[in-house]
Amino acid sequence: MSPERRDEIALRVVSVVVVGSLAMALAGLTWRLTGWDDGRSEVAVAETLPPLGAQAGGADNDVARIVGLAPFGGGATLVGGLPASSLGLVLKGVLMAFPPGASTALIALGDGPAAIYGVGQSPTGNAVIEAIGVDHVILKVGETRERLDFPVAVLAAPVEGAPAPGAGITVAPVGPTPLSPQAQAVLASASPIASAAAAASAAAPRAPAASAPAPNVGQTAAALGATASAQGYRIGANPSAELRRFGLQPGDVIETLNGQPVGDAANDQTLINRAREAGQASVVVVRGGRRLTLNFPLR
16 A cells, blocks of 8 residues: 555544534534533423513513503504504595506595596505505505405494394385485496496386386486497497596497496396395406406495
């Protein structure tokens, strides 16, 4: 064996010994740091542990006082990773478009009238609309971002001991009753055609139920400035204020309601009734060769 070969083997042996020694030393240090081997042969463990957040003498009053101060904010509900808006705004509807930056939202301040806002516009104060989604709006208020969603209906809990609904009521056939303003607002949010039919039904004189004719959607739409065709309902040159309130413009074509084509007056009333039962209306409008989607919650 040559001297060079012998020196090479000796160097490898020494390297293996050094690396092994370091590995053993680091393993022992790791065991001690993690508590696996701290040099004790016996460890005393408490039989019971106090509740989390409590001391032997009771609750931690210092922690309670700190939490009560809410140094990092409190009370805001997170929706989709953002706090819910507390500006008193109410989201009434969303008109989706492509690109998304061309979408608009129907927003009201409290119980006030609703108005149409686009991305970059301010519905109140220093709040600016940053983005519009299918069922929400992202607001930028100063340096913070908030989320405005459609309002959630809250059902009142039944009162204990109260009579069952309908107890003592005798049902008798009566003529159609004029709709209340609240009912008209719900029906108007279904679609422009549905609101026109609701208005015609409310204005019709009372008559026996057996002879009350079904509302003619086609005639009502024509009175408001829309013409039924094979492609849907085309908005004329002078649409009524009712149609403009929904953001419709002259030349628009209402193509579908909840995915079903419209334009057949005999079938459209059935589609409107189904939309009311589903609690959601989605209307596709063709404008300038582009299709826009108008969504309205009915509950």
